[in-house]
Amino acid sequence: MPTLPDEFDTLLGACMTASPHDQPITITTFSDVHATAQTVVTSSVRNFIGGFSSRTAKNKAALPLFKMAQFGDAATDRGSLRHDDNIVAISGIVADYDAGEISISEAAAMARAAGIAVAFVGSPSHSAAKPRWRAVAPLAELVSPDEHARMCARLNGALGGALASESFTTSQSYFYGRLDGAPELEVAIVDGQPLDRAIDLDAKALGRDGRPFNGFAATRAADEQQEPFEAARAESALAAIPATNADDPATGGRDLWLNxxxxxxxGSCGSDEGFALWDAWSKRGAKYGGERDQRRKWRSFGRAGAKRSIGLGTLYRTAAQYGWEPPETAARKEAIESAIADLDDLDPLADPAEALLRPNRLRFFNPAECAAEPSRGYIVKGLMAPGDVGCIYGAPxxxxxxxxxHIGYAVARGVPAFGMRTKPGLVLYVAAEDxxxxxxxVRALRIRHGDADAFRVGEGITDLLTTGSEDLVELRRHVRELxxxxxxxxTLAMAFPGLEENSAEGMGRVMAAAHSLTKPSNAAVVLVHHxxxxxxxTPRGHSLLNGALDFALQLFPKDESGVVRGRLSKNRNGACDRDIAFRIDTxxxxxxxxxxxxxxxxxxxxTLGAxxxxxxxxxxxxxxxxxxxxLQVDTNGSACEREWRxxxxxxxxVSGSDNADSRRRVVDRAVASLVRKGAVTIRDGRVFPDNGASYQHDDLEP
Structure with a gap:
C-alpha cells in the first residue's frame, strides 16, 4: 500500500532497523590466559556466540578467551596484551554472573523489560542448578575505554545489580566454549536498543559495589544546567507521574518524591514557582506531610554538599517512562495534521461528497489475508514502488x-537503470531549478539513448509551499490528467521557497505536498535535495523528512578517479548495499x-564492480x-609493521601530541580502524595496503 500522509508514526521517523545482534562489530580473542597474541574478528554477536558450543576442551583453562574491544600491541613485562592500558576502543560490554541463583531466562526477562539488546550464554561451568552466564551487550558504535564502567553500570542496573564486580575491569576477558561431554550451552537473545543508546538507564545504573553509579554525575549535571526552566512544561511532565507512586517503595517511594x-x-534555581509545582504534586499522595515539612526539605536541596547532579532532565526522563510527550512533540503532530488539512482544502478538483463516501481505512488482516495481498509492484525494481516518496540527495x-x-529517462523507456529493472511509464520532471x-x-539523453516521449520536463513551478499554492493546484491537475x-x-529548496528546513511544520508540509501528488495516479515522487x-x-533538514521517506539515495562527490558513488541510506523496497556508481560524461x-x-x-x-x-x-x-x-616494501608489496608504527x-x-604515549594510542586507534575498514591487512608482522579501493580523506576527525 502507498504511504498515506496522515500516517504520523511514519512521518515522524519510525522505521524498522536491523537487530544490534546482527551488526558487525570488533571482537578480540586470545588463545589462553597469557594473551601473548591476539586475533581480531569482525562478526555479529549472534554469529559469534552461535559458535561457542563448537569450542570444546578438557578443562576451562584450555579454552580461548574473548573481549568485545580493540587492543593495541603494547605488552606487559610478561608479554601479555590483555591489560587496561592496551585497550584502544570498546565495541560491546561482556559481563559475568556466577552467583548461581538467577537463571538465564530470568536475566533475559530483566533485559527485555529494560528494552536493551543483550545476549545471554552459559559459561563453561553453567548448569540449571547453579546458573552461571555471560551477558553480551553490543554497542552501536566504538566508544572510548573510559566509557566501559558507565556502560557496565547501565547493564548492571538493568539486571538488578547481579553482575560480578570483575565485570567492571576494562580489560577483563572471558573463556568461551564448553567442556568435553557437556551439553550444548544455553543461549537467550533479547532484542532492543544498543546499550550506548539507552540513556534512560543512567537513572538506575549500579556500580561494581551494587550502589548507584555516579561516574557520569558531572556530565549529567552539566547537561541539566543547560535545561531552561519552563513552568508549563514542568507541570505537564509532573501531571504524567502518579503522585501515589511516591507512597510505595515498590513504585518509587520516597526516592521518587525527593528526586x-x-x-x-x-531546575528553577530554588524559586517559589518550582516549589509550588512540587508541593501541588505531593499533595496528591497519601504521605504528604504538610507545607512546613515540604518547605524544610526544599531548602535542604540548596545546602552545601547537597546532591546537585539531578536537574530537570531527571523530571522529563521520569515523565517519559509514564508516557509523557513534550508539548513540542504534540505541536509537531498538530502542525503535520494542519499541513495535510490545508492541502486537502486547496484542491479545487476534489468532490465535496467524496469524504462522505470514502471508506474507513482501518482494517485488520489475518495471516491468510496477508498472504493473499498483491505485491507492491515496482517502478524501479528493488528501489521504488508505486506511491513511494523518496529522495536523491548530495552535495552541490x-x-x-x-x-x-537518468533514472527517470530509463523508466520512460522501460530499460534497466544501474542493473535494476524498470516498469515503463510516464515520467514528469519538475525542473524548479535551472x-x-x-x-x-534531456537533449543529451535523447542523443545518447534515443527518444522517450514518456519523459516530460516541466517548468514554471516556483512555489509548492504556500497555503493555497496555485502551483501545487496546477501540478496536481496535470497529475490527474496525465x-x-x-x-x-x-530541487526541494527551489520548489519550496522560504521553507524552514529544520522545522517539523515545514517538512511536514513538504511531505504532505509530496503525498498529495502520489494520490491521483499512485505515482512515486522523488525529491532532489542537498x-x-x-x-x-540523512538529507538536510528536520529528521521528519528522513523518517517519512520510503527510500533515500545519497551521492558523494567524485573521487580522484572521477567516480561518483551513490549509497542507499534507506530502502523499504530492497537492500541498501546495492553498488551505484557512475562517471560524468558529456x-x-x-x-x-x-x-x-x-x-x-x-x-x-x-557496471557492478567496475x-x-x-x-x-x-x-x-x-x-x-x-x-x-x-617505507621499503617487499616483493609482495608489504612493509614491516613495526617500522610503519x-x-x-x-x-x-598522525598525532601532533608532545606525549609519546598519547601519539602511540592515536596510532593504535588509526591502525585498528584501517584494518577494520579493509584499508590495510596485517599478517605475520607485515602490512599489506589495499590498493583496489578508492579512499577519501575526511576533513574532520570523527
Missing part, C-alpha cells in the same frame, strides 16, 4: 540533477554561433596510510 523535588529545585556538484533524469539546463540534459508513474521535484555539510546519511548537442561545441553532462553508468570501492578515512587514518608509501608515532602527522 522530583531536587529536579525542580535545581555531486550529480543529483544528472542521476535523477529548467534550461535540464532541457539540455496519470504519471513517476514524478521528480528538482545533504548536510558533514555528509551524514554529449555534444551542436555548435554555437562561433562554431564552438555545445555540450551537456549526463551519466555514464559503471568502480573501486569508496572508503572514507579520517585525517589520522589517511596520514597513517600515507606513511606506508615512504614507529614512522607513524615519530612522524607527528
Amino acid at each position: 522530583l523535588g531536587m529536579a525542580l529545585f535545581h 556538484g555531486a550529480g543529483k540533477s544528472l542521476i535523477s533524469p 529548467a534550461r539546463g535540464m532541457k539540455d540534459r 496519470q504519471p508513474s513517476l514524478i521528480f521535484i528538482d 545533504d548536510t555539510k558533514a555528509q551524514t546519511p 554529449e555534444q548537442l551542436g555548435v554555437d554561433e562561433d562554431g564552438d561545441p555545445i555540450t551537456a553532462a549526463l551519466v555514464a553508468e559503471l 568502480a573501486a570501492q569508496r572508503v572514507k578515512l579520517s585525517p589520522s587514518e589517511a596520514a597513517a596510510r600515507r606513511h606506508l608509501s615512504g 614507529e614512522a607513524c608515532i615519530n612522524g607527528r602527522a
Whole structure:
C-alpha cells in the first residue's frame, strides 16, 4: 500500500532497523590466559556466540578467551596484551554472573523489560542448578575505554545489580566454549536498543559495589544546567507521574518524591514557582506531610554538599517512562495534521461528497489475508514502488540533477537503470531549478539513448509551499490528467521557497505536498535535495523528512578517479548495499554561433564492480596510510609493521601530541580502524595496503 500522509508514526521517523545482534562489530580473542597474541574478528554477536558450543576442551583453562574491544600491541613485562592500558576502543560490554541463583531466562526477562539488546550464554561451568552466564551487550558504535564502567553500570542496573564486580575491569576477558561431554550451552537473545543508546538507564545504573553509579554525575549535571526552566512544561511532565507512586517503595517511594523535588529545585534555581509545582504534586499522595515539612526539605536541596547532579532532565526522563510527550512533540503532530488539512482544502478538483463516501481505512488482516495481498509492484525494481516518496540527495556538484533524469529517462523507456529493472511509464520532471539546463540534459539523453516521449520536463513551478499554492493546484491537475508513474521535484529548496528546513511544520508540509501528488495516479515522487555539510546519511533538514521517506539515495562527490558513488541510506523496497556508481560524461548537442561545441553532462553508468570501492578515512587514518608509501616494501608489496608504527608515532602527522604515549594510542586507534575498514591487512608482522579501493580523506576527525 502507498504511504498515506496522515500516517504520523511514519512521518515522524519510525522505521524498522536491523537487530544490534546482527551488526558487525570488533571482537578480540586470545588463545589462553597469557594473551601473548591476539586475533581480531569482525562478526555479529549472534554469529559469534552461535559458535561457542563448537569450542570444546578438557578443562576451562584450555579454552580461548574473548573481549568485545580493540587492543593495541603494547605488552606487559610478561608479554601479555590483555591489560587496561592496551585497550584502544570498546565495541560491546561482556559481563559475568556466577552467583548461581538467577537463571538465564530470568536475566533475559530483566533485559527485555529494560528494552536493551543483550545476549545471554552459559559459561563453561553453567548448569540449571547453579546458573552461571555471560551477558553480551553490543554497542552501536566504538566508544572510548573510559566509557566501559558507565556502560557496565547501565547493564548492571538493568539486571538488578547481579553482575560480578570483575565485570567492571576494562580489560577483563572471558573463556568461551564448553567442556568435553557437556551439553550444548544455553543461549537467550533479547532484542532492543544498543546499550550506548539507552540513556534512560543512567537513572538506575549500579556500580561494581551494587550502589548507584555516579561516574557520569558531572556530565549529567552539566547537561541539566543547560535545561531552561519552563513552568508549563514542568507541570505537564509532573501531571504524567502518579503522585501515589511516591507512597510505595515498590513504585518509587520516597526516592521518587525527593528526586522530583531536587529536579525542580535545581531546575528553577530554588524559586517559589518550582516549589509550588512540587508541593501541588505531593499533595496528591497519601504521605504528604504538610507545607512546613515540604518547605524544610526544599531548602535542604540548596545546602552545601547537597546532591546537585539531578536537574530537570531527571523530571522529563521520569515523565517519559509514564508516557509523557513534550508539548513540542504534540505541536509537531498538530502542525503535520494542519499541513495535510490545508492541502486537502486547496484542491479545487476534489468532490465535496467524496469524504462522505470514502471508506474507513482501518482494517485488520489475518495471516491468510496477508498472504493473499498483491505485491507492491515496482517502478524501479528493488528501489521504488508505486506511491513511494523518496529522495536523491548530495552535495552541490555531486550529480543529483544528472542521476535523477537518468533514472527517470530509463523508466520512460522501460530499460534497466544501474542493473535494476524498470516498469515503463510516464515520467514528469519538475525542473524548479535551472529548467534550461535540464532541457539540455534531456537533449543529451535523447542523443545518447534515443527518444522517450514518456519523459516530460516541466517548468514554471516556483512555489509548492504556500497555503493555497496555485502551483501545487496546477501540478496536481496535470497529475490527474496525465496519470504519471513517476514524478521528480528538482530541487526541494527551489520548489519550496522560504521553507524552514529544520522545522517539523515545514517538512511536514513538504511531505504532505509530496503525498498529495502520489494520490491521483499512485505515482512515486522523488525529491532532489542537498545533504548536510558533514555528509551524514540523512538529507538536510528536520529528521521528519528522513523518517517519512520510503527510500533515500545519497551521492558523494567524485573521487580522484572521477567516480561518483551513490549509497542507499534507506530502502523499504530492497537492500541498501546495492553498488551505484557512475562517471560524468558529456554529449555534444551542436555548435554555437562561433562554431564552438555545445555540450551537456549526463551519466555514464559503471557496471557492478567496475568502480573501486569508496572508503572514507579520517585525517589520522589517511596520514597513517600515507606513511606506508615512504617505507621499503617487499616483493609482495608489504612493509614491516613495526617500522610503519614507529614512522607513524615519530612522524607527528598522525598525532601532533608532545606525549609519546598519547601519539602511540592515536596510532593504535588509526591502525585498528584501517584494518577494520579493509584499508590495510596485517599478517605475520607485515602490512599489506589495499590498493583496489578508492579512499577519501575526511576533513574532520570523527
